[in-house]
Amino acid sequence: MTHDAPTSPALAPAGPAVDAPPRVDPIRVASVPAGHPYVRSLLDPLDRTGRVVHLADPLPDPAEPTRWWPPVVLDAAWLRAHVDEVDLLHVHFGTESYPTEHLVAVVEALHDLRLPLVHTVHDLTNPQLVDQAPHLEHLDVLIPAADELITLTDAAADEVETRWGRRPTVIAHPAIADVDAELPVGTPGDTVVVGVHLRDLRPNVAGVETVRTLLAAVDALRAAGAAVEARVDLNERVRDPEQAARIRELVRAAGPSATLAEHPRLSDADLERSLAELDVSVLPYRHGTHSGWVELCWDLAVPVAAPRVGHAAAQHPDAASTASFDLDDPASLAAALIALVSPHAADETADAHDDPARVPASRRGSPQRTTLQRQRRSLRRRQRRDVAAAHLAVYERALATVAAVTA
Known part of the structure; x- marks a missing residue:
């Protein structure tokens, strides 16, 4: 069975407010x-x-x-x-x-x-x-x-x-990833990998708070029997070294359920490969409005858990793409992760056009992710x-x- 690609946010009507002759010059x-x-x-x-x-x-x-x-x-x-x-x-x-x-x-x-x-x-x-x-x-x-x-x-x-x-x-x-390129889909695996990229800890990134909430959510899911792990990515050069040190300690204390990767600033291609290895990408924002990260994840068909700040969740609000959580509430993040990685198709004959919540989860390395990327590339070509x-x-x-x- 194939599923219709989620629709892009509609473009508002753009009828001219003032009549004017067509312009010839650029x-x-x-x-x-x-x-x-x-x-x-x-x-x-x-x-x-x-x-x-x-x-x-x-x-x-x-x-x-x-x-x-x-x-x-x-x-x-x-x-x-x-x-x-x-x-x-x-x-x-x-x-x-x-x-x-x-x-x-x-x-x-x-x-x-x-x-x-x-x-x-x-x-x-x-x-x-x-x-x-x-x-x-x-x-x-x-x-x-x-x-x-x-x-x-x-x-x-x-x-x-x-x-x-x-x-x-x-x-x-518009698209962040190249709409004419094949994109990485990640490596298949039974463990659910949930990651957060903190990059250089710019002012709106709640690094410590997000990592603490993520680790607590993962612990709760593991206690309930889920095979899940956290992955934290951090640039080697950051704006807040003290916060970076606290993040290292949090991940170290979490034991085998979490890993920390510190590296130079990733190239675009390396970032796409890093995101493709996730089952869910968690946004770490304490404030903000829109997010290019959401768009890149959508191009890659990587689901996003977004904190309830700004309007990032409104960019692609279908249930297969985005779920929201409260930054200081591990239970809400755990619920968001479950919603994004559990198969949504109670009825495998249902069509996504009838109910977007029935789209199967876009797990790393899965055929569903490959199919969804292909559908979204086609939509992005029209969108540009x-x-x-x-x-x-x-x-x-x-x-x-x-x-x-x-x-």
Whole structure:
């Protein structure tokens, strides 16, 4: 039996708010930042029309050609000097590089120069910050000033509308993994492997809390007779060495039910292989809004247990992909793990289109994971066309709005 692939989050209707003649010249978008993988994924590589052009990031320091921060184009003086080269500014990430007054000056310059502003609300809380007050100030500048707003989930759009009285266009997060590549599926095994990747312990990662909860959940499941183990991944270089030391001690005390892997920052291919060896990936976030990690796991058909913060669980809410838990509640994590790894098909003749909860679990190395990856690659290929078209529609509306105001 085959199962229909879960549907992608719907793209919001993108009908023009202001009538405008079709634009012939490419729309030159100064993205903040252009070099981020998410931003690069917004262009359909199969589209040969060239209707949208992403301008390259000017380098803050030519000696570091891979560093885009602090974003050079997010500057009033730069915009005034390069106004003839830009049609539109699209802000994604990196505003934490500047004080609020700097963003106010950018908005004023855009108004003076008659350049549209588009803002994608990726983060209602900033994962790079502990104190969220500066980020909220930035949102209070950008959200009211933007000619068009985008976000990634209906849940986030609801929150933006409640807090600022404006509803963004919802455009689903595109693929993280290569949609044209065969992906690793992992090694089959009887033991359920549940892993958490803590990476470099950035500010929104609750490393100690997540590991403690994971180890307690695994202990409870093992006591009930389940063959399950925890796997903790940590970068060798971290932002919080004291927290890393506490995590080592927790894993060491857990004995054979847990392992710790410390390593250099993983390449994209190594990360995909590492995730593929898991039956469930646990998100370790204490705050956040959306998650590229969720998208990569979805591409790999690795189920995700997500803490009840932000809207990551709304990115792919089908029962085979995501289950939620409370960060300090091992019982809720144990229940989430059971939901994700137990066969959901009480009736093996049922079809996933009728009930997504009946999709068999996507265990590591299983035929189900291989099939699900293939289905999702097909969906992602269609989605990248939709994502590119939706952004083009947003850009055209923003340009038409500014043109109407200044006519």
